[in-house]
Amino acid sequence: MLKKPISADNAAGNFINTAGPVIRAAFPYTVPILAGYGCLGFALGILMSASGFNPLVTIFMSLIIYAGSGQFAAVNPLLAAFNPLGVFLLEIMVNARHVFYGLTMLDKYKNAGGRKWYMIAGLTDETFSINCGVEPPPGVDGIRFMFAVTILNHAYWVIAVVLGSVFGAFVRFNSDGLDFVMTALFIVIFIEQWLKEKNHASALIGFALSAVCLICIGAENFLIPAMMAIFLALTILRGPLERNYKP
Template sequence: MDDSLTKRAAVVDTLPTVFGYLGIAIAFGVIARASGFSTITVILMSVIIYAGSAQFTTVSMLAAGSPIASIVFATFMVNSRMILMSTTVVPYFKKDSLGKGMLIGTLLTDESFALAMNKLNYTNGKMNFSWFNTENIISYSTWVIATMIGALLGNFIEDPKKLGLDFANVAMFIGLLYLQVNSDKALNKTLQVIVVLLTLVLTYISTIILPASLVIIAVTLIGCTMGMVIKHVFF
């Protein structure tokens, strides 16, 4: 990764995350197909919903015969963290049109957000539509294509966990976290490690006392607040 914000640079920067998308999207395709949904329905879920964890939730709730209103609400709650991510990204596109901003927000994912935040470490805090949009399109295309592959393989794979596909997304985020800590020169490494450990503890506690759909939002808000306090008081 370098300081270039061209489309070509976006392609190179995004390639490492593609493998993560492949693993989790194929797993989704396999699981959704095994749950009784047709291949075209599974593919359309990724084309229209395009939200990893929310898609798994949708499949399980549809298979269980849950009311549509409940499914819509659950999907919103699971994906509500995107509101926080979008507000973080917005300042970098104030000079762009509303349409471009909506396109960035529509295709924004956890992975593309994390990659973009890491990219800022190399560009002195600069970002543009061309780089971000290219990253998003690659991610979206990979997700849809991988879902298609998974749906087709669903007739032959009964349990995707046996292949380790369920760990692909976790592994990708571990890699992104390493790159973020290693490349961010603006923050003290000790501070970053403390915040990472604090986030782990908060996540563990939150999964015990909060609904799964609220964990990420709660940990983000509390973690960022505590991290800011620790930075200003001790660093």
Template structure:
């Protein structure tokens, strides 16, 4: 299976929307790592080896606060648990070699999954999907490297880069709440925070995030199941 120039350009153009997210966040990750006292080269290394977006920001916090390994592993599992469901419809069978398949699983992100499963026109071949993931990965690694270099040049008094990912999630949450007519999502978030706090202080230390996410997942799953039951059957 070969890749011609037209296919290469097509796949590259598909990664441009990914770059609009990966480049600013990658820059923020690199600067954040350096400003947190971590050597600059760990930014591109983590981007290359971990390649999990939000988890990489959390890893910096975990390193600084000295969180136990079990807490890091549990948080990573909960945050990226959605990727298990992505695998149900990801066209892994279109990839021929074992290396392609292994990298396809490793480099499966929200953005590449959305592009692959919602591509318009001619569907992507296995080699196209691999190239899409490689280029997207390169955007992330390159931006993290550049951010680390810039961060090492910035004066120490410049702070606030650690808020980049938080700001993104706040914007996404605000958008979700604004489209939630009955405010159920906000209510579920509050309930989940209380549940996570109770678990953290009274039952299992360092379990706030994991417990809160599980509680929130159960609450929205209840609504999904109820809405599915209310859909009228067509004869």
């Protein structure tokens, strides 16, 4: 390796050299999300425009809220009478699963420095699934990789909403079933995680309790009871699990 004199130019050059490969390394993992957010964001944009919202309002909301289910759930309250407490509680309930993700990512995001706060604000289901389940390729810094995933996904969401809210009304195509990309992505991540872990107890507990709650309580309301059941089970089984758990 040749030693080069340190200069501002060189530092800038080094930064581009590192940011480029990291984004290139992260991009393939985000392609399914590009497709998924493409559909969902486009649909949300159409819905918001059809509901009479200025595209600029829709785009601004997508930038700062950045939550698919949260934004879909907000459409009706935005059209109804002013009810700040109701809409606040609604959004807390619809998005309660994020607490789960935050607890999971405490360790991984711990050393992210200034990037951390942006990465938290962008911690969607899909970003979580990659940053939690995917090991960055060899030689790629973990924090930068997760930061790149967060930025790419956020960009896909905002761009899709822009396209949907501006052009949506004029574009027609049969995309029924394209939303399956999200399911397929989660299955792949589940398999990757399964092959990586030595102890499947947590995965099996999560699967069994979510399935039982879904069957007993129904699609509308099963998520929060399922999370509470998982939390309880993992708390009760802490002794045996902690002895056997080598992540």
